[in-house]
Amino acid sequence: MSQLRAAAAAARGLRRSRAVRSPEKSRKGAAPRGGGPAPAPAQPPARHLFSDAAEIEALRRNLLAWYDKCKRDLPWRTLAASEPDVDRRAYAVWVSEIMLQQTQVATVIDYYNRWMQKWPTLQALAEASLEEVNELWAGLGYYSRGKRLQEAARKVVSELAGRMPRTAEDLQKLLPGVGRYTAGAIASISYGQATGVVDGNVIRVLCRLRCIGADSSNPAVIDRLWDMANALVDRSRPGDFNQALMELGATVCVPKAPLCEQCPVKQHCRARRRVEKELALASQRLLGTCLPVPDVEDCSVGGCPFCPPATEPWDSSLGVTNFPRKAAKKQPRVAWTATCVLERRGRCGALEYLIVQRPSSGLLAGLWEFPSLPLALGLQEEKQREALADHLRAWTGWPVAAGGLRYVGEVIHIFSHIHQTYVVYSLPMDGDVTLDPALSPSRWVTEEEFHASAVSTAMKKVLKACKKQCGEQNGFGKGSKRKRGAKPGGASSCPTGTQLSLHAFLRAPSPQ
Secondary structure, three states: OHHHHHHHHHHHHHHHHHOOOOHHHHHHOOOOOOOOOOOOOOOOOHHHOOOOHHHHHHHHHHHHHHHHHHOOOOHHHHHHHHOOOHHHHHHHHHHHHHHHOOOOHHHHHHHHHHHHHHOOOHHHHHHOOHHHHHHHHOOOOOOHHHHHHHHHHHHHHHHOOOOOOOOHHHHHHHOOOOOHHHHHHHHHHHHOOOOOOOOHHHHHHHHHHOOOOOEOOOHHHHHHHHHHHHHHOOOOOHHHHHHHHHHHHHHOOOOOOOOHHHOOOHHHOHHHHHHHHHHHHHHHHHHOOOOOOOOOOOOOOOOOOOOOOOOOOOOOOOHHHHOOEOOOOOOOEEEEEEEEEEEEEOOOOOEEEEEEEOOOOOOOOOOEEOOEEEEOOOOOHHHHHHHHHHHHHHHHOOOOOHHHOEEEEEEEEEOOOEEEEEEEEEEEOOOOOOOOOOOOOEEEEEHHHHHHOOEOHHHHHHHHHHHHHHHHHOOOOOOOOOOOOOOOOOOOOOOOOOOOOHHHHHOOOOOO
């Protein structure tokens, strides 16, 4: 009888192994070329997986106990724990997760509090204008996130009767801008759905817990990490468990100099065990007692899909930070833009600046900026001036001369995928300038109004550079020496009322 049971168990195991879905097939929805069956993905050795039920239970227990004791007091956690209305609770979590994408917690807190104070419900956000959303979002970066958040809120109000989807699958399917991670976070924290989450912090923790040295950006590896996260999540406290896993990666299992001695799950960490093994082997080699005995922790599997490539040996100086391995970062593309700060004196004597609105799609969509013109790489400075002057003449209708543009300097701003250099000029205007609305919406603003508008951090840098050079030329600020690399331009437009000498006024611009 026992032999029959063993045979039946083996058959069930075989059926399960054949039923493992192919990540590529599930994403593409089609079989590989040739019409044959999709090949099963390579199964990682057991050392890379969580297969011991007792260990999983112990890990959950230890991690949650640590989280209850050490978690940070964050406003979205307070709202999620205290808000009785499930839709408002889900909205509160949703806003936090969108803001936290590629933005540090310390930066998000103030933005989050102001957002929830202004738009405490989905309905309030749906009624806001995109201009208001951009103004509050300004400085958070990745501005399309705020736009998509509002679009999704309007869809919930207009098409879903104000009721948030209740599962991770529906959240991802029905709401624009909500991906697999955000959907899992909302569903587990707000609705108690037992679904895992995988973000950068979770990837790092899982890769170290199970010595995963393969490229963590590889889709097949990501799919395996999702399987692991779904297997680990605590069924009774899924939201807390997911937050605990992310909290561990954010505060203890950090990218560099992790606090391994403070880790609540260090006894489950195979990367730590690997470090200890390597130290012991190094000590044995030093004493001349090292024996070639195979280690039970080693894969012993050639071409393991979770192990580091053979070309990347263990670096003892890195310790557990040998994991995870990341693909080489793609270099950002280089872009140059000529930007002009147009100035005038307003009715009350205050200095005002002309800003124009960017297109409603693309980089920094809908934000306001100083009149700007993309430049071809390697363009000579004289040609840059002429191109910008032509651009301003077409916009303003004023006879803008290239020599009248005062060179301010270069401002560098790094976007996620663009290394952007702004070549900054300024130009004083004696009267009003109204741009053709068909070209771009525009308005004159004071410095206070400028900072309250939906302007990017890059444009704030531009204005700061302009004001700094102006102050230095008039003896303000730290010293009066001109910044190295600054080039003289045309007439000064500094808002100081200082009159230029006749010599300076008639002096021709220096050749560029």
